[in-house]
Amino acid sequence: MSAFTGVTVDREALIANYATLAERVAPAGVIAVVKADGYGHGAVEAARAFVDAGAEWLGVADVDEALALRRAGIDVRILAWLHAPDEDFVRAASEGITPAVSSVEQLAAAAGAEVPAVHLVLDTGLSRNGAVESEWPELFAAAAALPRTRVEGVMSHLANASREDDLAQDAALDRALSALAAHGIVPEVVHLAASAASIAVPETRRDLARIGLSLYGLSPFADRTSAELGLRPAMTVTASVLRTIRVPAGHGVSYGYTHRTERETTLAIIGLGYADGFDRGFGNRVSVSIGGRRFPVVGRVAMNAMHIDVGDAEVAAGDEVVLWGDPATGVPSVEEWAAAIGTINYEVVARLGPLLARRTT
Ligand SMILES: Cc1ncc(COP(=O)(O)O)c(C=O)c1O
Known part of the structure; x- marks a missing residue:
């Protein structure tokens, strides 16, 4: 599934x-x-x-x-x-x-x-x-x-x-x-x-x-975390791996080839992009969590897609990618994503667009 x-x-x-x-x-x-x-x-x-x-x-x-x-x-x-x-x-x-x-x-x-x-x-x-x-x-x-x-x-x-x-x-x-x-x-x-x-x-x-x-559940302070304030981030952003592709060393990734693979590796593609409110600047600056391990987002964020370099890890279509959530569970925090593009948590969450599916658990 x-x-x-x-x-x-x-x-x-x-x-x-x-x-x-x-x-x-x-x-x-x-x-x-x-x-x-x-x-x-x-x-x-x-x-x-x-x-x-x-x-x-x-x-x-x-x-x-x-x-x-x-x-x-x-x-x-x-x-x-x-x-x-x-x-x-x-x-x-x-x-x-x-x-x-x-x-x-x-x-x-x-x-x-x-x-x-x-x-x-x-x-x-x-x-x-x-x-x-x-x-x-x-x-x-x-x-x-x-x-x-x-x-x-x-x-x-x-x-x-x-x-x-x-x-x-x-x-x-x-x-x-x-x-x-x-x-x-x-x-x-x-x-x-x-x-x-x-x-x-x-x-x-x-x-x-x-x-x-x-x-x-987010902190308004740069120097105090949610956990330090006794708060729990309520939002988790996830994506399903759409497909993986094995590529050789020196392979250019996404528009403009802002990233080239250093060695043979696997790229996992997810269907989230700037049309959903993810800043184009996140490319090459943030990491995601898959199966409890961190992997970098590589290349430019496209309108509907991002690329993740998963190396030689066993990652397959349908697997869950966590972009951010409650860092107490080991996943990236929204603050990491905000810092990557020089902004604040407020902006990153507020920009998530109406096209993005939302569910409450
Ligand atoms: C008038 C007003 N009051 C309260 C708030 C809530 O602010 P915060 O999200 O920092 O709690 C806002 C948000 O910008 C606001 O514009």
Whole structure:
């Protein structure tokens, strides 16, 4: 039988990670972030696992992502915080999705759609989608004047530049809350920290921590592993060997012959490539695990294929290749793949595309 090609998500790991992190940030609650298709793990399945683990809130970037969760029957609170200029929030209102709004215009649109509650997104230093400090007076006055839409929450997002920078953003958020209070608005929930600060800067935990990456068992820190944080990577990427070919020394492999065999060897070909979200730059820089042994990926990653040099090992069509998974089991970590192309684990998992099969165990 052929091995599975695609992403396998360990539901128990997601549930265990949720429990670990919920306990760590308590008494703050958790907004489980499932944007970007649940960081490549599959948003619906990830959301179901987190809800089963006790999540009362899910977080996504936009209303479309939130609607996809609703269509799958997920009925907990969903917060969506990044909106197109013409987003009218009508769908959000009808599906009970809570918009986090960044401007007077978005606030007015949400109120016009009769959304019962919004969160305000305030920029305290990331310079992304929140209202910047000079815009706060107008936004807060507009929020105070709304007859039917209440400000349930206030959020900001950290730049993770340093502990001092995080605390400066935390202080800016306090200034915002004082200014809001002067307008008679005291939000029920304030949230600032994501994975990194939730773990490393407890002062920033506030009422809710919006946690993404760590819930999937991955570390947001370059110098601390998942295991050191008590987390289990939930994703394993596997592929079935499509075929093997025996080639002589000096044989050019894949487009452009960026690799030539040093001696007679066997090449195993798998059906994953950049169309599935695997960076072309992985070629000649990463290794995979087959039957518990490591072998290098050689030559350029193609649109739908990668080559593995398995030497003289007994590898046959249908055998399982593990690209990455939980390194505690001896397979490569996603961090090894990320480091190979100079990026972070976030990017490698989030780029895994919709063409890739996904299953939950
Ligand atoms: C606004 C916001 N909150 C929370 C998160 C979750 O971040 P992390 O995956 O680092 O926990 C993100 C992700 O980028 C985000 O954009």
